[in-house]
Amino acid sequence: MTTTLPDGVELIDGRRFADSRGWFMELHRCQPADEKPGLPDFCQDNVSLTTQPAVVRGLHFQRPPHAQAKLVTVLAGAILDIVVDLRRDRPGFGRATAIHLAASSGQHLFVPVGFAHGFCALQPETLVHYKVSAPYAPASEGGIAWDDPDLGIDWPFTAAEILVSEKDALLPRLRDLAPIDWRLPTPLPTARPARRRA
Numbered sequence: 001m002t003t004t005l006p007d008g009v010e011l012i013d014g015r016r017f018a019d020s021r022g023w024f025m026e027l028h029r030c031q032p033a034d035e036k037p038g039l040p041d042f043c044q045d046n047v048s049l050t051t052q053p054a055v056v057r058g059l060h061f062q063r064p065p066h067a068q069a070k071l072v073t074v075l076a077g078a079i080l081d082i083v084v085d086l087r088r089d090r091p092g093f094g095r096a097t098a099i100h101l102a103a104s105s106g107q108h109l110f111v112p113v114g115f116a117h118g119f120c121a122l123q124p125e126t127l128v129h130y131k132v133s134a135p136y137a138p139a140s141e142g143g144i145a146w147d148d149p150d151l152g153i154d155w156p157f158t159a160a161e162i163l164v165s166e167k168d169a170l171l172p173r174l175r176d177l178a179p180i181d182w183r184l185p186t187p188l189p190t191a192r193p194a195r196r197r198a
């Protein structure tokens with residue numbers, strides 16, 4: 001496991017405007033096409049509440065054509081976020097990276113297509129928000145076991161303390177995963193049906 005961010009993963013400092021009431025912060029702003037886009041278009045917002053520390057969610061991804069880039073923000077509490085590089089043509093293939101994300105820091109984590117993603121809650125009532133670049137597609141869901149020994153993830157709790165969903169307990173090891181071609185295009189959802197010609 002490493003803490004050096006892999007190519008394409010970005011830790012973004014959110015700008016908080018603080019005053020006597022508290023603070024205000026933009027999570028994400030669409031960029032005009034002629035400006036440097038930086039991040040892809042997002043089409044779905046998710047939020048999950050994890051009530052207790054030592055809960056692990058992941059390690060998840062969606063296969064093409066529904067592969068998702070994610071912009072992860074912790075709104076309350078703190079997590080140890082884990083990304084695993086699944087791009088076979090990269091030197092970092094199979095490497096797990098841990099990033100500490102806390103609501104207090106105002107940071108967001110951008111995870112591009114080609115990674116498995118998961119996290120461990122470090123505090124009670126941890127609220128995680130993430131924008132995704134392709135809609136939820138259950139048939140395209142995939143994952144890797146959180147305790148795959150080949151990943152060597154140094155979780156902050158013991159295996160006996162960690163709680164996972166029934167679904168996540170059945171996920172395979174990375175070495176048993178069929179190769180994924182992340183280069184397949186991921187079609188963007190259309191906001192409305194195409195207009196018919198007169």
Ligand SMILES: Cc1cn([C@H]2C[C@H](O)[C@@H](COP(=O)(O)OP(=O)(O)O[C@H]3O[C@@H](C)C(=O)[C@@H](O)[C@H]3O)O2)c(=O)[nH]c1=O
Pocket residue numbers: 046048057058059060061070117118119135136165167
């Ligand atoms: C991910 C997702 C789940 N669901 C439903 C399916 C299921 O009944 C319920 C809970 O789903 P899950 O158990 O997969 O939730 P969870 O384990 O929190 O899944 C999430 O984990 C983190 C680490 C991620 O990176 C996310 O992309 C997502 O995979 O919510 C949706 O309706 N839309 C969605 O986009």
